[in-house]
Amino acid sequence: MKTAEKPVRRRRRLPRIFLNFHFWLLVLLFTGGFLLQYPQLIPFIDILDPDSFLSLTRHSFGRLIMLLPVTYAALVFGMRVGLLALLVAVAIIVPNIFIGEVTSYPDEIIEVVGIIIIGLVVNLWLESYETDKKHRQVAYLRLENAQRELQRMQQNLRFYLKQITIAQEEERRRIAQELHDETAQDLIAISRKIDGFMSLHPALASSDEAYLEDMHQHVNRTLSGVRRFSQDLRPSVLDDLGLIPAIDWLVPELAKHYKLKIGLQVNGEQxxxxxxxxxxxxxxxxESLRNIGKHAMASRAVVTVDFTPEITVVTIRDNGRGFHPPDRIGDLAVSGKLGLTGMQERAQLIGARLAIKSNPGEGTTVTVEVPTTTEQPEHSY
Structure with a gap:
């Protein structure tokens, strides 16, 4: 059954050759070269100069013309067909040496050998070109695959970073909630019990009263620290009221903690x-204000929020000592500035653009640009 199918397939392939435009053009080129080799077959060829074509003899010009179908066959069909076309060309040229009017056989043979050499060189060059082209295509495909794989890995990395960030914030929310609902409430209960004990025993010795008062103050300081730590982990004002009230709460807290003058400016419709x-x-x-307080040696910082129809820009600027930022923010991790690198990663997760501008002695400016597509218009301040 299989042996019977092979002749059928071959018969089906044969008509396709005759439907190929390049095949018929190749036949036309060979026909033209054949007629130039045997001009006696053309009745009106006598009107042409039989001795010179572009400073070449007619026979030499005809032989050079035979390189056209050879080159075309190698270019279109490949080296195998190109070599076959070279054999056909030689088969057309060689008989003309012996049946034509030839004055110098060595010159004619040298021309034929030259044509063969040129035909071989053309075939080899085109084959090398096609091989190089295929190699370039393979290399390009590999590069494209590598780029797609890199993009996929980057997307996966961003997805993992996003999930880690979400999990981190959820854990912060849980701890803050526990500190507020359990630890802080327990400290309030202890403080009230100390107050109640002192009220029920007004005749305590002065040393005992001083001891209880010191314990009461210590509990209150611990309570304040727990509340501050809870707010720092996840400020409830951010969830309840939004970004601007949360920054408005954050600014005086950090200004007091780091002994800085920090201003807040809000421009545009919030x-x-x-x-x-x-x-x-x-x-x-x-993170920016913390970096200013810890490392910048600044005396003043300003947080500016500009609301425009296209984008919202948040800028944090200080008058500290500054530094030499690298060309790419991602290189900050190499220099140990992990906080700035984390800010960049967070900005990328929401499609924002973060820029850092700094010079030694001129302070630092951190800018975040958020497109309007990330807005939530159904809420308002």
């Missing part, structure tokens, strides 16, 4: 963002 966007912007402002 609007709400998606919760994850507000959280990222708040963390960037928080």
């Amino acid at each position: 609007r709400r963002f998606a919760p994850e966007v507000e959280l990222v912007l708040f963390r960037i402002v928080q």
Whole structure:
């Protein structure tokens, strides 16, 4: 059954050759070269100069013309067909040496050998070109695959970073809630019990009263620290009221903690963002102000929020000592500035663009640009 199918397939392939435009053009080129080799077959060829074609003899010109179908066959069909075309060309040229009027056989033979050599060189060159072309295509495909794989890995990495960030914030929310609902409430209960004990025993010795008062103050300080730590982990004002009130709460807290003058400026019509966007912007402002307080040696900082119809820009600027930022923000991790690198990663998660501008002695400016597509218009301040 299989042996019977092979002749059928071959018969089906044969008509396809005759439907190929390049095949008929190749036949036309060979026909033209054949007629130039045997001009006696053309009745009106006598009107042409039989001695010179572009400073070549007619026979030499005809032989050079035979390189056209050879080159075309190699270019279109490949080296095998090109070599076959070269054999056909030689078969057309060689008989003309012996049946034509030839004055010098060595010159004619040298021309034929030259034509063969040129035909071989053309075939080899085109084959090398096609091989190089295929290699370039393979290399290009590999490069494209590598780029797609890199993009896929980057997308996966961003997805994992996003999931890690979400899990981190959820854990912060849980701990903050526990500190507020359990630890803080227990400390309040202890403080009230100390107050109640002192009220029920007004005749305590002065040393005992001083001891209880010191314990009461210590509990209150611990309670304040727990509340501050809870707010720092996840400020409830951010979830309840939004970004601007949360920054408004954050600024005096950090100004008091780091003994800085920190200003807040809000320009334009205020609007709400998606919760994850507000959280990222708040963390960037928080991390920037902390870096200023810890490392910048600044005396003043300003947080500016500009609302425009196209974008919202958050800028944190200080008058500290500054530094030489690298060309790419991602290189900050190499120099140990992991906080700035984390800010960049957070900004990318929400589709924002973060820029850092700094010079030694001129302070540092951190800018975050958020497109309007990340806004949540159904809420308003």
